[in-house]
Amino acid sequence: MAEPISDIKRMEMSRQEKVEQDVQEVKEVVSANKESIVKGIELLSALEEADALEAATALTKKRKTLLNNVIKEIDKPKYTDALDTLPNLIFLLGDLDIEETRMLLQRLNNGLRETEGEKEQEETSYTDIVKSLKDPDINRSITLLLQFLKGMGKD
């Protein structure tokens, strides 16, 4: 005589058994994906070395607050102009002559390097300036700057 039963006795797995089962599952996945996991760990330690891991974790955890703050802030009227500018800035980049810009930037870099070399700077007199014009490097720079100023003034 089998009476109808509605009562289910759930299988109670001990915590130990549950852990073992989970570890077994993880082990299998690790074994199947050994290479990518090793690479993944390398990536993690690189991030850690660059102190980026903590920041990324915090950012991810707080992403909703962050998005909320940022979006609601930049949606305020005072940013409207900036937002309008942002895409324009991108379009502007398209108009820049990259070759020319690269030359200019290279020279700027050279200049910066030169200043690093000069440890103790003496004061420069007017005559020093005039004398310097004879230095071909300085002369090239001045010429370039003057041309730049001329171009910038054009309508």
Add this chain to the structure above:
Amino acid sequence: MPERDHTVVTINGQEYLADPGQNVLDLINTVEENIPQICYNESLGPVETCDTCVIQVNGELQRACSLKVEAGMKIETNLPHVQAAQKEALDTILEKHELYCTVCDYNNGDCEIHNAVAEFGLEHQSRPFQPTSYEIDRSGSFYRYDPDQCILCGRCVEACQDIEVNETLTIDWDRQEPRVIWDNDVPIEESSCVNCGQCATVCPCNAIMEKGMEEEAGFMTEQEPSLLRSMIDVTKKVETGYGPLLAVSDTEAAMREERIDKTKTVCTYCGVGCTFDVWTKDRKVLKVEPNEHSPANGIATCIKGKFGWDYVNHNERLTKPLIRRGHKLEEVEWDEALSYAAQRFQEIREESGADKLGFIASSKASNEDSYAMQKFSRQVMGTNNVDNCSRYCQSPATKGLFRTVGYGGDSGSIDDIAAADLVLTVGSNTAESHPVLASRIKRSQKLFGQKLFVFDLRKHEMADRADRFYQPASGTDLVWASAVTKYIIDQGWQEQEFITNWVNGFEEYYESLRAFTLEYAEDMTGIPAEDLKYVAEEITKADKVALCWAMGVTQHSLGSDTSTSFSNLLLITGNYGRPGTGAFPLRGHNNVQGCSDFGSMPNTFPGYEPVSDENVRKRYEQAWGVALSDEPGMDNHEMIKAIHEDKLRAMYVKGEDTAIVDANINYVTRAFEKLDFFVVQDLFLTETARYADVVLPAAASLEKEGTFTNTERRIQRLYQAMHPMEDTKPDWEIIQLLAEKLGFDWNYEHPSEIMEEAASLSPLFAGVTYERLEGYHSLQWPVAEDGTDEPLLYMDGFPFEDKKARLYPLHFELPYDTTETYNLHLNNGRLLEHFHEGNMTYKSPGIRRTTPRSFIEVSPELAEERGIKEGAEVKLTSDAGEATGTVTITDRVRGKELYMPLNSKGKSAVNFLTDNSVDKDSDTPAYKEIAVNMQVLKKQGKSPIPPNNHRRGAPQPQYSVRVEDKWKRHDYEFPGNKVKRNG
């Protein structure tokens, strides 16, 4: 092809051959010229609302979708003023639709507005977006409407009015701000909407969208509303022009592909066999998306297929095998449960013989599951005691067709029903039981002049729509069908040539009809002789007649004979073997056809080959390596009886809640209590499972691969959309594991291997392979070895030796009637939104919200006589038992007839009332023959049909979207004219 020569059309200077009468937009699409077309959808046909497909034809600017191809047409699609008109139309649409694609849940690569704007290369909005003053309507359970995103293309209206033909949606073009409205402008939930979801399927954008998609589909859409608004604004500020906006949103859409799976599946509810992609994110079902490639349904669905999937992830799912110990069912590991079951089966077989065991397969499970079950029963256990739930519904129809025409299935496709000139439905509440198929009839009747005659006790939706509605007395369909047939022959109207060529036994059959005079029929059925004459005339006059019937015919004590009489009628009138004709016993479950097809039958192997046939048996003995019994086994009705008589000791029931769905359930459950050993395999702890010694947790259809066979004999593949929940397994795998415990190593790694074996053994399925069923491909059996199938049967004769059908003489004797004690007739059947015993659909909160419980329909006459009002509580008592329920008063039933949906468990289960009487030829319970008396417990109360149920709605029938009303508006100007005016 001389006719085609005349339809040369020039498009952008190049000549093309077109089909005469072809839609011009279709032609442009086939020659790969690209023009925008937002409201056009092949499945809906032209709705002419969006104006974006403007082209120049012979110098005139016109909508391409409105035109039919004519010879010599000169079409231009690229001229500047043509494109200006197209742009004008797109701009008008974008005034109504805000493009914030990146944060829109509809941004999945298939937004038609997005795509049209991108393909057209539209860069800037000429006129600003103008929101409406309406709120979003979220009142419904399953989808919401956002008037601010709605472009008024009217596709949803077209789908609702002319595809689904529920006639709920319209667009009110007369108001200042036109919008889609439900009924007389009521919230979605209070309308007549049946939640078929087709409006959401066809909506080209996010205006009508499934709620399951909201905040789920996009990476950035799961935000609080105010933040979403800010994001939309910021998106628009940053993404100046449509180019960058679309580029960013396309990237986001591509990212979504990574985490949203779109898996083709076959619906697990009724026998129509709808197929669609189910969109899932892990285990979450986002939406169901049918498409024009779905062979049975196209873009159509009903509430259950579109939205009824909550059961798959329901917390009551069984997740571990159970073994009965004391007063509890205890969760155990698979190995323990299977070893125990195997051991008990073996012990009982050794003690009492294999025929003391019985097996019941599931009409919800796959063909492969059915094959595995009957193989287990025959090969592993050694008995033919295997059956399935078609015994509860359609075996009589199968019987009737086998007797007369040779195949036990629909003789054609749903397309044939739609193409018929005259459709007769008998004992079929089609709109609720087979909603998508019913819509095909409703559409043909509404738009294409098809006639519909309905024979039923109850005035259901189809009866309301019918050209003629007849209410024969319960169980007398055989009489009117035979009388009509006799009258046709008496008049000499029979299709003599067809009969001479294709039909045997005419004389003998005609002789047998002698008793079925019109007077006798009027007497027995209550249908006036004049009406029957009219029916006979109309059947004769119609070139193509399709006859559909269902449980209102088969679940009677003369179910097989009545089915036979329909087939006789069709033979006499030549309505077999031609498109648009035939016999359609509408199958009730997703795989009730396939479960029998694949051998879970006590007397036949797969493909209906008798176990008594020595040659057939040898074939299986050779393949399976065992000797097989030639004795037909017990059907499930006989099994229950055998338990009571101590002739059956153990049972294995798979996916069937027998303790609810079999007739006379008090008798059935008493039998279960007597069993020595009982295994039940299911998704839930069903009523039946409560009696089990071992319960095995099965996987749901979305969790496995396999095939289902629909009512059209159409075999279709389902793919795995998600992994089986926790420790559940597909049925075939469970059966295979059990076979292994009993020493049979089947070694199937995939259900395709089971199909391969079945196809190699059963000639009916010789050419069925998984490759041929790839994606949305399907096969309608019989399937020859080269893969040729037969959507329409009997075109080259009937499957008998001389290729001739057989007329089958019948006589009529009705054993059932109401009595003095039990003076009311209780009819019963399905509800649209619930299924079977409700184990799946009652798990859907959305469905429960509008249809929380069962009810008892009482006629106004009877209610008055008994002095009861809406919401009364009554107790019904029959010979077999009693049930109680809540009354709704409706003229769907008349006089002393009651109606109860069968989708109920607990005290309102109709099978407390049904008894052991059966169809004499198939043992199908006569569920529809219940005489009861009604005792009033409470005179009045809360209506069992809540105010938000669609039955309380007020549909607004019209043709299509009435675009003419849009054109009449003072603020409307055709973009072509505007462009011309502006030079």
